[in-house]
Amino acid sequence: MSAIPLTTQGAERLQVELHRLKTVERPDVINAIAEARAQGDLSENAEYDAARERQAFVEGRIRELEGTLSNAQVIDPSSLDSDGRIVFGATVQIEDLESGDQVTYQIVGDVEADIRSQRISVSSPVARALIGKHEGDVVEVRAPGGVREYEIISISYV
Template sequence: MSQVPMTVEGEAKLREELKRLKTEERPRIIQAIAEAREHGDLKENAEYHAAREQQGFCEGRIKELEGKLSEARVIDVKQLPNTGKVIFGVTVSLVNCETDEEVRYRIVGEDEADVKAGKISVTSPIARALIGKVEGDVVVVRAPGGEVEYEIDKVEHL
């Protein structure tokens, strides 16, 4: 079984969603199925079929979350020594060498990635190019749009 890196915040978010599904959504759906059954003929009962479909989605998501959490290797970057290197969980400030545009990313697990929120997956081309580098290094990122050069401005263990 392979382990998947995940931040402390990412694990907490998944555990919260799992708890909500088990304690709120699952009972609500079971109640909806019970009410729909009381209406009689199940073959032509749209409410019953809709509730059963919701139940399928809910149970599938619960299994998916349980699987992800069982394979998760939670890494708390605050507990690691600050070597100045880019590693999983750090926040990196980059400067585009051509445009001087500054960007800031936190390297997180695949399930946590959200580019709009400044979180990139550890498996993304940018993160793969940055891992192991230090402040001041220039890295070439091979992205789908071509190669881009970035200078690492700052590495933060937040």
Template sequence: MIKIPLTVVGAEQLKAELQRLKSVDRPAVIAAIAEARSHGDLSENAEYDAAKEKQGFVEGRIADLEGKLSNAQIIDPKELETTAEGRIVFGATVQLLDLESEEEVVYQIVGDDEANLKEGKISVSSPIARALIGKYVEDVAEVQAPGGIREYEVLDVKYL
């Protein structure tokens, strides 16, 4: 089985979503199906069809989350500080300088399910993260972007 890297925070978010799906969403869908069934003829019952479709989505998401969590390799960035020693690895938070625009950005490299650019979290499989992995402070990473190659200088690496 392929291990799926997750930060501790990301794993907790997936566990919380799974708990909500099992304890709130699943019972609500079951109740909606029962309510729709009580209306009689199921062949032309739009409420029943919608509830069954929602049930399929909820059950699919539960199975997806359970699979990801069972194959998860949970990595705590705080524990990496002693082993990584300034090297960019999964879970690291990096401060970068875009050499073209002179703009500073901060990203944390996280698992695919945790990525959220608005929160400064980029997927480990993104082009920028792949270019950064293994670099140190003052290294320059070249990233193939849609508009051409972008260069980023690594200003700082933290393990938060």
């Protein structure tokens, strides 16, 4: 398996989730299964079936997180020699030249991308267009909705 790029904050978030799953969720599911078993006949026990489904989800997520973290390449954007360029982990404020709307994104790995939190995947069309550019540059983004032009307003490496 190849290295999975993660920001330091993304790796921390995944480790916190893994810890919660192992210390809170897993014991809760085990207790729910034990309680459902105590009710008797398992063939028609909806609580038992639900608890087993939840257990499968929790165990699957634990395996997924352990696999991701074991193959993670944690990158601290503040320690990179970026020379003012946009690199993985950078936080970028851009302006849509057509509408004048401004938005701020952090460029992160695929695993930690979340558009609601303004974290976009390094493999997204916007991030691919921004990587390597400098403040003040204008970039063209070819997206499914057509070609958009953005001006880079600011870059930070938090």
